[in-house]
Amino acid sequence: MAQLIDGKAISGAVKEQIAQQVSSMQEEQGITPGLAVVLVGEDPASAIYVKNKEKACEEVGFYSEMYTLPTSVTQQELEDLIHTLNEKEDIDGILVQKPLPKGLDEKALVNLIRPDKDVDAFHPENVGHIMQGDFHFLPCTPAGVMELLRASDVNPQGKRAVIVGRSDIVGKPMAMLLLHQNATVTICHSKTQNLAEVCQEADILITAVGKTGLITGDMVKPGAVVIDVGINRDAKGKLCGDVDFKSVEPKASYITPVPGGVGPMTISMLLKNTLAAARLHSGL
Numbered sequence: 001m002a003q004l005i006d007g008k009a010i011s012g013a014v015k016e017q018i019a020q021q022v023s024s025m026q027e028e029q030g031i032t033p034g035l036a037v038v039l040v041g042e043d044p045a046s047a048i049y050v051k052n053k054e055k056a057c058e059e060v061g062f063y064s065e066m067y068t069l070p071t072s073v074t075q076q077e078l079e080d081l082i083h084t085l086n087e088k089e090d091i092d093g094i095l096v097q098k099p100l101p102k103g104l105d106e107k108a109l110v111n112l113i114r115p116d117k118d119v120d121a122f123h124p125e126n127v128g129h130i131m132q133g134d135f136h137f138l139p140c141t142p143a144g145v146m147e148l149l150r151a152s153d154v155n156p157q158g159k160r161a162v163i164v165g166r167s168d169i170v171g172k173p174m175a176m177l178l179l180h181q182n183a184t185v186t187i188c189h190s191k192t193q194n195l196a197e198v199c200q201e202a203d204i205l206i207t208a209v210g211k212t213g214l215i216t217g218d219m220v221k222p223g224a225v226v227i228d229v230g231i232n233r234d235a236k237g238k239l240c241g242d243v244d245f246k247s248v249e250p251k252a253s254y255i256t257p258v259p260g261g262v263g264p265m266t267i268s269m270l271l272k273n274t275l276a277a278a279r280l281h282s283g284l
């Protein structure tokens with residue numbers, strides 16, 4: 001039976017460390033890290049995320065600004081807001097909550113955020129740094145996965161890692177981070193042939209597709225570490241991941257639940273990036 005990787009507990013420990021560092025930064029340098037989050041439209045899931053981010057900032061002692069804008073906001077208005085936030089000295093990190101409503105150019109907005117304030121690590125300059133391994137920030141979800149592996153004493157070195165999903169947000173950066181840790185990495189996607197066979201070779205199997213029950217027990221090598229990044233709802237409306245937990249858990253050595261696995265880590269990594277940005281801006 002697999003050991004459960006408790007994302008809530010690991011995330012709580014990371015937040016505690018951040019809170020201590022913020023407290024000593026305030027005492028010694030008078031510096032408080034600042035995060036600005038921009039939410040456009042009424043997407044309920046996004047609204048919950050933003051609320052959680054605001055709460056997390058409060059918990060660790062950050063200064064935060066939340067901008068909730070109507071769906072009718074124009075591209076120009078959003079660009080003007082980003083220019084303003086780029087110049088604000090009390091803001092170290094800027095995050096535009098995805099997805100944006102149709103008609104808005106997400107890429108253009110990401111490219112406008114100053115790379116040293118891009119705490120999502122999606123700016124092309126930061127993506128390039130991640131490729132080269134000399135980064136200030138990492139995309140929050142892949143960084144959270146690496147933190148879960150570290151906290152569970154899973155060393156990727158020499159291991160065969162299989163990632164199912166090739167998004168710019170999770171799949172591709174995840175592959176880079178595992179490569180930097182000397183894993184042998186395979187990325188699978190919708191055009192991959194014999195997906196089950198490839199997955200069966202994985203010592204570390206990470207899935208980030210958004211398809212309920214995609215990974216079943218017969219696809220998992222005995223003793224594999226299984227990380228489920230997917231967030232879906234099953235037929236009964238219950239939150240679940242890409243992994244068929246019931247059939248996979250008996251075969252894996254470690255497994256993340258959904259909810260309570262990767263999810264909580266994403267926000268704590270955002271805080272970690274914002275703290276790194278504050279250090280950068282204050283020359284620490």
